[in-house]
Amino acid sequence: MTKLTCFKAYDIRGKLGEELNEEIAYKVGRAYGQIYQPKTIVVGCDIRLSSEGLKQATIKGLNDAGVNVLDLGMTGTEEVYFGAFHLDVQGGIEVTASHNPMDYNGMKLVRENSRPISADTGLKEIQALAEAGVFNEVEHKGTTEKYNILPEFVAHLMGYIDPAKIRPLKLVVNAGNGAAGHVIDAIEEKFKSLNIPVEFIKIHHEADGTFPNGIPNPLLVENRDSTRNAVLEHGADMGLAWDGDFDRCFLFDEKGQFIEGYYIVGLLAQAFLLKQAGEKIVHDPRLVWNTVDIVEQYKGQTVQSKSGHAFIKQVMREQNAVYGGEMSAHHYFRDFAYCDSGMIPWLLAVSVLSETQQTLSSLVEGMIAKFPCSGEINFKVQDTQVTIQKIFEHFAEQNPAIDKTDGISLDFGSWRLNVRASNTEPLLRLNIETTASKNPESIQYYVDLLTQLIES
The missing domain is CATH 3.40.120.10 (Alpha-D-Glucose-1,6-Bisphosphate, subunit A, domain 3)
Incomplete structure (x- = not known):
């Protein structure tokens, strides 16, 4: 069984060749079809040179699992999302690497009514079946037809x-x-x-x-x-x-x-x-x-x-x-x-x-x-959780309002920070905002303060 590294928290993304190729795309299509058993789904792809080949391999996997496919051609992700809730279908797959480098590609998967398939809602199951490669034979293979969703x-x-x-x-x-x-x-x-x-x-x-x-x-x-x-x-x-x-x-x-x-x-x-x-x-x-x-x-x-x-x-x-x-x-x-x-x-x-x-x-x-803000600033750190704890302890005496919805947010009344670990990369992400009317300090003052603290 080969471990597939292209499965991420929200989607599939990997370097072309070893991490993602047409054989893997076929297995993804086959696994999607076997797990969800939809009657029909929509499939589209972006403009990358590798996308059409990956799309065709995915479609073949779906067809071999008994799934009918409406091939939307070259589309943006949201055209697949739209097709998945607007048409009488039970899901969708877009082959795209969005803004990743040239030598990458990927897929975004949804179920009926465009409900996302993420790591905690089915993507891990697709990964496990694609890795195992043990697929059921079906009596009737699916069909593929082209469909123009643009109008x-x-x-x-x-x-x-x-x-x-x-x-x-x-x-x-x-x-x-x-x-x-x-x-x-x-x-x-x-x-x-x-x-x-x-x-x-x-x-x-x-x-x-x-x-x-x-x-x-x-x-x-x-x-x-x-x-x-x-x-x-x-x-x-x-x-x-x-x-x-x-x-x-x-x-x-x-x-x-x-x-x-x-x-x-x-x-x-x-x-x-x-x-x-x-x-x-x-x-x-x-x-x-x-x-x-x-x-x-x-x-x-x-x-x-x-x-x-x-x-x-x-x-x-x-x-x-x-x-x-x-x-x-x-x-x-x-x-x-x-x-x-x-x-x-x-x-x-x-x-x-x-x-x-x-x-x-x-x-x-x-x-x-x-409300001036810093925009998101990314730091490469050894251990994101240790750094977040260090920031928390540094400001503890000032008694900020604390919110832990995502990472940690500290609200000081006249300025506020949020620091969190990236879901997709080994980075610490920092955002700072101030209330201009209550605050004599510039945003840069707080950015410098936090930068020093994180990098020390």
Whole structure:
């Protein structure tokens, strides 16, 4: 029995060759089919050069397990999520490595109604069966047919805006040569047919698995210049950039400034509460004050959840929350089966820009000034738990309010920190925020203080 190292906490990801290849992909498909025994599932893949081959191997495994497959072709992850709750199917698999390096690939798996399959909800069982390789023979093999989900997906997306209220806007859109371009083109066509006055300026638009402009990961500072420069050059109202499988969307204001994902959570909460006061908004514990402030202002209710999509989706289902947001630019929506989407956020932002008649910078500058934050800072440490304990002990005398929802959060009234071990890498992740009105110190003061403490 060969141990498979590509199985992670939330998905499958590994280096091409030994960690992930077509033989392993076949076993994943076969194991998925044998364990869940769905009648039909949807399967799609991103633009990476290895993705189509891995997708075909996965489909063969599913068919050999008796599962029918609707092959969605080249898709973003959320098109598979959409298919898995919108069509009469019992699950979905997207072959993608999102923003990982060139020599990686992976898979994201869901069950009926797009419920996530993570380590604690079935992924370990799939791993065990794929490793053992002992598969049942089935009487009838499954079939495969191609299915174009794009028109239905775009029709769903249009439900998040009121076309009559959209004012003239110019948007720079940067697909990073990933999978987002075909959806943008379809939305543009739809906008034209409805006379919605939005102009799209497209950069790095063509899907290209060689990634001539670098891996699409707008969280990397060096990847932001192309979007920023295009916004300034064209005098655009907003810049949008996506990762490879476009389940995360990143926003730039009309001055070309990159907006931290944390403040976008506040903006999207506002978009929903403008339509319907009293709704519940879920957020993660890393940075919270701005979100709580906005939600209270617009008469909603905040609910805190542990970071990570499996936790947020579960809390949203339990609480019937309309929206959930993480500072990492993952945004989840009740009407999207509680899944994350990189298309819905920018449509809502367009809606807020139109309804408030404000610029994006004026909408977020107030939030940033009121609650400055450090953004996430990562440290490589010997032992994350020992370091977290050291931070805890250092501040114990100051009697901060303590929250252990995720790692540890210490609230001192005028500033706050959250420190946690990464779920996916050997890193310690630190976030700091302050209340500007109550605090004479700059964010940098606290960043320096914590950096010294962690590295000493």
